[in-house]
Amino acid sequence: MALPQKKYYRQRAHSNPIADHCFEYPAHPDDYNWSTLFPKTIEQEQKNKQVEFLDVGCGYGGLLVTLSPLFPNNLMLGLEIRVKVSDYVNDRIQALRYQHPDQFQNIAVLRTNAMKYLPNFFHKGQLKKMFFLYPDPHFKKAKHKWRIINKWLLSEYAYVLAEEGVIYTITDVKDLHEWMVKHFVEHPLFERISDEELKSDIIVDKLYESTEEGQKVTRNNGDKYLAVFKRIPDGYNPN
């Protein structure tokens, strides 16, 4: 089985994330059949294993493929709204699994709108890491409501993220970087991780080049602005 070729999976760059597409989604995370995405791990090894890393708007899947061998014990999922692009990632993962049996069993892709259905797919505090790499900038003011980082969605990300969980962001658009930093810093459940602390995080280096968009920015000599945030405890104890 050969790796898929991107030229057969091209699609318009932007999909309206607010429009009602027809997505199937579970009423509750436990209603979803996760073994369809991770058949080997969940059916044969650990039935209760859950997704812990989430690449939101994963594009062509470069980050998942890079992180897969580095974190073999963590299940990682990419979310992608565009049909052909998510088909490409799926075909890429199936081909990699075929070519390297026993590898790439911990990564998968799901076509969905990440701005609408996260709590349907993930339990409170389930995720350890979330990635927003080169998110769509939606430059015009009227389209800022389409940005995937905003104060309402940050509360939803805080809900699905474990305490001490980490959100990684990177973009080549300075205005979007400043927008993301502002919203995270203003949110009571996030704090920015210092550059000093990030030096020991092996993931940070991978954020610049492992995705297709990151490689495109490099080819065009663009800037890259990184900001990483930690989910801080909310002090809520129902007991």
Ligand SMILES: C[S@@+](CC[C@H](N)C(=O)[O-])C[C@H]1O[C@@H](n2cnc3c(N)ncnc32)[C@H](O)[C@@H]1O
């Ligand atoms: C500029 S691309 C970056 C892709 C990838 N992260 C990379 O670095 O190569 C942004 C991606 O996010 C996807 N996307 C935008 N809004 C989304 C949403 N609401 N849910 C899921 N994916 C979304 C787009 O279809 C697109 O593939």
